[in-house]
Amino acid sequence: MTRQPDAPRHVVASGADADTVVRRLTRDGWTVREGFALPDPAWDVTNARLVLHGRVVDRENLQLAVLAAARGAGIVAVCDADSLVGRALIDDLSRLGAVQLGPGGQPAPAEPGDTVAELVPEQRALLDRLAAGDTIAAAAAAEFLSLRTANRRIAEARALFGVRTTREAVLAYLRQRRTPG
Template sequence: MAAPLYVVGTAAEATTVLRRLARDGWHTRSGFAITDTGWDVSGGRTVRYGRVPDADTAALAVLAAARGAGVVCVCDPVSAQGRALNADLARVGPVGVDPSRDEPSASQVNGTLPVTEEQAALLARLADGETIAAAAEAEFLSLRTANRRIAAARKALGVATTREAVLAFTRARRG
């Protein structure tokens, strides 16, 4: 399975891509340096991200991609450095495309439930055993915002507890 490779112009674009990848089960990590001793890190479904201000950081990003990690690089894609980074990453795989989007995401399950995509993503993480704090961090939300989203999901589902909301979500996900 190929990892996602992106070169985006702004931090806001990177956040959008990272949120989607996190919903699809990718683990996001800041920085491009990989300290794992083994060469192939593709099994970890990890996406490394950060700004690429110079050639050394670009080299680290390309190396991370070559080792199997996904990368989301914040760099002006039309600058000379951005074009060079795009060209180098294109040697590893398709840039700007996530080839592993075959798995159903929380938003694809969401059509059967009266919850938003963000609420569905949080419920999916809770169903997978994560704490609310871990789910909030993975979805780039504050803990308070995550708790508000979960409370709104409970109300939309007509249940009293988060456990009941997770169970309703799990049943809908199984079909």
Template sequence: MSPPTPPCYVLSSATDAPVVLRRLTREGWQTREGFALPESTWDLTGSRLAVFGRVPDLETARLVLLAAARGAAVVAILDVTGEVGRALIDDLSRLGPVYRTSDAGPAGEAETTVDRLVPQQRALLDRLANGETIAAAAAAEFLSLRTANRRIAEARAALGVRTTREAVLAYLRQRGPNP
């Protein structure tokens, strides 16, 4: 059985990158800025290397595609609606799934971190974003304070942040306009 395809993320905003990179680091990936890879070995699948950075031109997009083909995880930040962005998404899609945190486009919208939160976590984060305390949010959602704190801790871990404030901000950024 072959190892799973390393993840490929195409982000339209650099503000989403820290959340993705923290999650990859937690999962055991070594992150490195830039897409040029060492010449020593072709297959990098076992190295768990994740490369990231901006993709301003077609030459950099080629480096991203080569890194993904060699088995590195990639986090590319670029205009996904431009010619380079569309071409890179199309090419990466041939290697495996392409995850995006915003802007539906040629590859369609993949599941974001927020999509993986359970409804209780989303409801609690919505209430915290509206200024409620954890205790008030727990009561409004008919949860004990202990359960609410546990759900929020799980949401922090899923979002790749350390504080509840960071979790609320990451949640709002990924969720987009109020549904």
């Protein structure tokens, strides 16, 4: 079985930005539909290469978008990333994988030395627990994550910090978190 690439997840600021992303995804072979309600009754729609797009302005649309992403659909959401709904959307989608902010198809650049801002909430919670002395297994259990997911999140954090060991990642996290900014 050929592994499908991860479904795209974009949060953009305007309809024009969404149009840019949608055109690129269509050109890349994705089927694009407006709205976040999935038409397919099958739970896993990964192989359909389906991207849903629209505005996310309230909890209802947020929940539909996250559910569609969890079922394997790509998402292009027009949303103010600094709003309460926008932050919740980005946090929830980040639990599923990388989220691209803006139409450029790349993660939004962080300020120099602000790697902590790029961490998803699960990664921050795990690093906090590791810094407090928990083992990875204990931190995973406390955060209601499988050990495999916790190890994946910590490996992603190590990559973000550009370090090889979990200990180095925890130290880098603590240094940056304490730095006034």
